[in-house]
Amino acid sequence: MLRGRRCAFLRSKMGGILLAAVLLVAAATSQAVVIASGDGSGNTSAPPDDPGFANLGVLNGLTGVYLGNGWVLSAWHVGEATFVIGGATYQPVPGSLTRPTGPGADPPDLMLMKIDGDPGLPTLPIASMSPQKGADVILVGNGRSRNQPMTYLGHAGWTTKTPFTMRWGTNEIGLTSQLMAGAIPAGPTETMSIGTAFDPPGTTPHEGQTVLGDSGGALFHRQGQTWRLAGTLYGSSTHLNQPDPQKTAVEGNLAIAADLAYYRTQILAITEVPGCNDGLDDDGDGLIDYPDDPGCSDANDMWERAPELICDDGVDNDGDGLVDHPDDPQCISPLYHTEAALVPAGAAWSGTVLAATISGAGFVRLCRCAAQSSRRTL
Numbered sequence: 001m002l003r004g005r006r007c008a009f010l011r012s013k014m015g016g017i018l019l020a021a022v023l024l025v026a027a028a029t030s031q032a033v034v035i036a037s038g039d040g041s042g043n044t045s046a047p048p049d050d051p052g053f054a055n056l057g058v059l060n061g062l063t064g065v066y067l068g069n070g071w072v073l074s075a076w077h078v079g080e081a082t083f084v085i086g087g088a089t090y091q092p093v094p095g096s097l098t099r100p101t102g103p104g105a106d107p108p109d110l111m112l113m114k115i116d117g118d119p120g121l122p123t124l125p126i127a128s129m130s131p132q133k134g135a136d137v138i139l140v141g142n143g144r145s146r147n148q149p150m151t152y153l154g155h156a157g158w159t160t161k162t163p164f165t166m167r168w169g170t171n172e173i174g175l176t177s178q179l180m181a182g183a184i185p186a187g188p189t190e191t192m193s194i195g196t197a198f199d200p201p202g203t204t205p206h207e208g209q210t211v212l213g214d215s216g217g218a219l220f221h222r223q224g225q226t227w228r229l230a231g232t233l234y235g236s237s238t239h240l241n242q243p244d245p246q247k248t249a250v251e252g253n254l255a256i257a258a259d260l261a262y263y264r265t266q267i268l269a270i271t272e273v274p275g276c277n278d279g280l281d282d283d284g285d286g287l288i289d290y291p292d293d294p295g296c297s298d299a300n301d302m303w304e305r306a307p308e309l310i311c312d313d314g315v316d317n318d319g320d321g322l323v324d325h326p327d328d329p330q331c332i333s334p335l336y337h338t339e340a341a342l343v344p345a346g347a348a349w350s351g352t353v354l355a356a357t358i359s360g361a362g363f364v365r366l367c368r369c370a371a372q373s374s375r376r377t378l
Contacts, residue, residue, distance in 0.1 A: 033141045033169040033208045033217070034158060034249040036201035040146025043168045043206055047138065051220035051227035052124050056140050056166055057085030063142045063166075063217040064113075065229065068123025069302055070282065071271040074216030075234040075258075076111045077184040083115050090115035093280050100266045104179055104190025109234040110258050112270055116284055117314055118303065126268070127230035130177040130194060130261045131221040136204065137196060139255060140168045141214030141233060150250070152242055156200070157250030160211060169208015171196035173221075177259045182235055192262040194219070194231050198253045210236050210255040212246035219257040231257025276301040285312060285325050285334045294334050311336040 035043055046053035055066045060081040064074040070093070072083050080097045083090045096114035099107050131137060147161035175195030182189045196219075198209035210217070210233055219231030237254035238245040260267070275282045276289050276296035283295060283304040290296035295306040305314045305324075311331035316323045318330070318339040325331035328339045 033139050033167045033210055033214060034146050034160060035167065035169040036198075036207040037205065040158065044165050047168060049227075051138050051140075051222075052122075052218070052229065053140060053166075053168060054086065055121050055124050056142070056218060057083050057119075058142055059083050059113075059216055062213055062215045063140075063233070065124065065216065065218050065232070066119055066121050067126075067229075067267070067271050068121070069271050070114045070116075070118065070275060072113045072115055073229075073232055073267070074111055074113070075232060076107070076109045076189070077186060077234070078111070078216045080111075080113050083113075085119050086121070088117070088119065090117045090119070091284070092116070093282050093284075096280055098270055100263045102179075102190060102192055102262070104181070106181070106188040106190040108191035108258055108263070109182065109184060109189040110191065110232060110263060112267065114280065114282065116282060118305075125226060125228045126264045127221055127223060127228040127261045128264060129223065130259050131173045131230050133173055133176050135173045135221055137171055137173060137230065138168055138220040138227075139171060139196070139208045139210060139214075139217065139233065140166065140220070141210055141217030142166045143213035144211070144247075146249075150243075150248065152239060152248075152250050155239065155251040157198075157248055157253075159244070160247050160249070164213075168206070170204040170206045171198075171208050171255070172204060175254065175256070177262065180235075180256065191234065192259040193235075193256050194259045195237075195254045195256045198249060198251050198255070200251060208255075209249040209253050211249050212236075214255075219255075230260055232260060233257045274300050275303050283312065283314070283324070284327075287334065309334060310338055 057064050057066060059074050060079050062078045064072045064083055066085055067073050076099055080092050093114040093116055098112040100110050102108040143164045144160040144162055147159040150157050150159055173194055174197040177192060177194055180191055180193040199207055201207055214233045217233040218229055219233060220227050221230035235256035239250060239252060242250060277299040281288050287293040290299045293304045295304045295309060295312045305312055307313050310317055311325045312334035322328035325334045330339050330341055
């Protein structure tokens with residue numbers, strides 16, 4: 001059952017084109033980029049000429065792109081949520097959700113959200129120029145795979161099925177930068193956009209098309225020798241009355257992405273601000289920026305955490321599933337020296353917990369390790 005299912009019209013205000021469209025709104029099930037090559041199950045790991053595949057993660061069951069410095073880019077209708085990438089889950093920083101502005105009366109379908117933590121990924125370069133018609137691009141999104149072949153009005157295509165996975169496909173720009181109007185559950189949008197068309201197999205090596213669930217995914221374009229993030233996937237255009245358009249990809253369908261060259265200056269003005277000078281409590285310890293947050297070495301420090309501070313390093317040092325102050329109750333402040341439990345000297349312990357070192361003031365620090373005896377006098 002879909003939630004937030006919404007049909008709409010995308011209209012080019014520059015070219016006067018009217019497109020019957022299905023927007024990629026949040027759904028209980030999401031689909032990945034459908035590819036025309038092979039049996040459709042490939043391309044679930046980075047391509048040989050990798051544009052930044054590892055920087056794609058799951059946001060609200062859909063897709064988000066990690067830009068660097070803690071910031072995630074996605075479509076506005078995807079919404080703020082935990083971000084899962086590289087097998088780890090990151091919480092959004094309260095107050096960080098930001099929506100760029102555009103040339104239209106309504107805001108674009110774009111959002112920025114900061115996460116609490118560092119996935120250890122490179123910063124993605126954002127395109128400074130819009131890709132031109134015919135430019136080769138790579139699309140990346142999360143979700144379902146290609147299923148059975150189908151035709152509609154003489155156009156070949158496929159239905160989709162589980163499993164859900166991150167997948168990439170190739171295409172070329174057919175729709176150049178222009179202002180597109182659309183509708184999402186949160187209201188009307190106007191987004192500077194670029195797009196690709198789903199053509200017959202072999203048109204590009206892994207001809208790809210977006211379907212419901214790719215919202216927030218990436219469109220990469222090579223400028224010179226460097227792949228750059230050129231678009232954020234947010235909508236698609238299907239044939240009029242196309243059967244079950246949320247779960248089908250048919251030749252002639254369009255993938256619509258926000259043109260990031262237009263929004264680049266705004267995005268960088270937000271994402272390049274050091275974490276110790278951004279007015280946000282990035283690490284959730286109740287302290288904000290330099291000099292108030294002890295994890296900040298100076299105002300130009302990008303992170304409010306410091307590796308030398310056990311209770312402010314972003315690591316679950318004692319393995320109890322709780323990280324740092326204030327989430328780990330053993331951390332009475334970000335400056336506290338241990339996340340491990342402290343017990344009075346002389347207490348008896350059994351099982352899998354043994355005393356490790358005496359920490360002073362009649363207390364000992366405990367570690368989780370194999371028991372050597374059922375009882376130990378400390």
